[in-house]
Amino acid sequence: MSCSCTSSPTTNVNEEIQEKIKNHPCYSEGAHQHYARIHLPVAPACNIQCNYCNRKYDCSNESRPGVTSGKLQPIEAAKKVLYVGGEIQQLSVVGIAGPGDALANPKKTFETFKILQEKSPDLKFCLSTNGLKLTEYIDEIVKYNIDHVTVTINTVDETGEIGSKIYPWVHWEHKKLRGKEGAKRLLKQQLEGIKMLTDRGILVKANSVLISGVNDKDLPNVAKKLKELNVFLHNIMPLLSAPEFGTKFGLDGVKSATDQEVMAAQEACGMDMKLMSHCRQCRADAVGLIGEDKSEEFAKETFTSKSFEELEEVYNLEARVKKHEMIENWRKHLEKANDRIKIEQATKEELSSTSQTKLIAVTTGGEGMVNMHFGSASEFLIYEAGDKAIKFVMHRKIESAYCSGPENCDNNPIEEIKETLKDCDILLTEKIGDCPMDELNSIGLICDESYALQPIERSVYEAYKKHFTCEEQEAG
Numbered sequence: 001m002s003c004s005c006t007s008s009p010t011t012n013v014n015e016e017i018q019e020k021i022k023n024h025p026c027y028s029e030g031a032h033q034h035y036a037r038i039h040l041p042v043a044p045a046c047n048i049q050c051n052y053c054n055r056k057y058d059c060s061n062e063s064r065p066g067v068t069s070g071k072l073q074p075i076e077a078a079k080k081v082l083y084v085g086g087e088i089q090q091l092s093v094v095g096i097a098g099p100g101d102a103l104a105n106p107k108k109t110f111e112t113f114k115i116l117q118e119k120s121p122d123l124k125f126c127l128s129t130n131g132l133k134l135t136e137y138i139d140e141i142v143k144y145n146i147d148h149v150t151v152t153i154n155t156v157d158e159t160g161e162i163g164s165k166i167y168p169w170v171h172w173e174h175k176k177l178r179g180k181e182g183a184k185r186l187l188k189q190q191l192e193g194i195k196m197l198t199d200r201g202i203l204v205k206a207n208s209v210l211i212s213g214v215n216d217k218d219l220p221n222v223a224k225k226l227k228e229l230n231v232f233l234h235n236i237m238p239l240l241s242a243p244e245f246g247t248k249f250g251l252d253g254v255k256s257a258t259d260q261e262v263m264a265a266q267e268a269c270g271m272d273m274k275l276m277s278h279c280r281q282c283r284a285d286a287v288g289l290i291g292e293d294k295s296e297e298f299a300k301e302t303f304t305s306k307s308f309e310e311l312e313e314v315y316n317l318e319a320r321v322k323k324h325e326m327i328e329n330w331r332k333h334l335e336k337a338n339d340r341i342k343i344e345q346a347t348k349e350e351l352s353s354t355s356q357t358k359l360i361a362v363t364t365g366g367e368g369m370v371n372m373h374f375g376s377a378s379e380f381l382i383y384e385a386g387d388k389a390i391k392f393v394m395h396r397k398i399e400s401a402y403c404s405g406p407e408n409c410d411n412n413p414i415e416e417i418k419e420t421l422k423d424c425d426i427l428l429t430e431k432i433g434d435c436p437m438d439e440l441n442s443i444g445l446i447c448d449e450s451y452a453l454q455p456i457e458r459s460v461y462e463a464y465k466k467h468f469t470c471e472e473q474e475a476g
Helices: 015-021 074-086 105-117 133-142 161-168 181-199 218-230 259-269 308-315 317-338 406-411 412-421 434-441 457-467 471-476
Strands: 036-039 091-096 126-128 148-152 169-172 175-178 204-210 233-238 287-289 359-361 379-385 389-399 427-428 446-448
Touching: 015 204, 015 446, 036 074, 074 091, 074 105, 074 308, 074 379, 091 105, 091 148, 091 161, 105 133, 105 308, 126 259, 133 148, 133 181, 148 161, 148 181, 148 218, 161 181, 169 181, 169 446, 181 204, 204 259, 204 359, 218 233, 218 259, 317 457, 359 389, 379 427, 379 457, 389 457, 412 434, 427 457
Parallel strands: 036 091, 091 126, 126 148, 148 204, 204 233, 359 427, 427 446
Antiparallel strands: 036 287, 169 175, 359 379, 379 389
16 A cells, blocks of 8 residues: 655665565565565464454455465475466565464474475565564574565554554463553564564565554554664555454444545655555465465365475476566566656655646556456556656555456446546556446546556556646647
């Protein structure tokens, strides 16, 4: 998630860090349309309870943290990585993100990484944690070359008042600490653990769940503290609390955060921290590009019966290296075509000579191109554009695509799409039918197919000029 930021932090990225993030789809917005990730559900136990969490199994239709269709043992997980890495050669990252907490399951987590160190040396290793046990396992994190760690930190309120509304209990030293006591212990461990990570050169991404009326006012303080601790990236995620998710917040009627609320929170936080703008709140067993999930294509029976020798042939390290070289070559050409017109976390003054900007939605199938029909899109990339430059703002998902099969023709989600894009000014898409175009035109949204199969960033910039400046009109 991201925002219209009113000020941008200094984000000089040195060569060492650039090398770490260049093909990491979570840590680099530029990489997320080109490289894939895999999450391994080897960590079922958790040592805290969150009111926004319900770690369910067999739930293939939900895309949110903690959800998985099953668990894997370390050897099974390693075999899956090799099999998936052969089938999806743009795979660059393997992470352990649940369905519980990676460090509440240390034996399984580190055994998995130990096997993968030998079997898939070209992959980057990540883990996600609530931070409670970071200080205890910092040496193992370093030992197994886990150089990207995500820590969920939702408040820095030292009184424990805010945290007590988020965490019913925290399991610490063989007992459950409840209320403010638990919240204060968790915060202490999080801050000490994050400092240990950054002191050792490990890149830290901090996740914060935006819970309106609970921690929204404290998130700017979180951003300030993260900057003090040299955290690399801050990701503000909306609370997902539909009642059917079965979470405490959902059952209590606490509403999910809206796109506009996320943008407002990001605006307040972006003054201090580099923000992540492309998070999809992935499942604990997610596979593929960010924004897609191919986990159902890789059931256990497809890889568990194979030997490591067979799977290493499938993985084909040499072919994978060539694939990544091709991706990097394509990205260089794409950057040249886009002419570097994007500025990360730019202010409105940096985007526009008049400080007036427009929001432009894009449908894409990846690779940085406007290459998806409107009817097939289940999410939209949102950019903010002015006459000087553009920036990526956020993605917005919808429950289902406009065209989801002949049987659903009478139940298309056009009203949901109109609500999702209500503050946008232009939609760039490869193709759109007359009926949905008329519907979107009725809310003042311009639909433009003329940039089909063109680079996204250059197209967003040119579309702004085409529709909102006199340059091209006069030229014509």
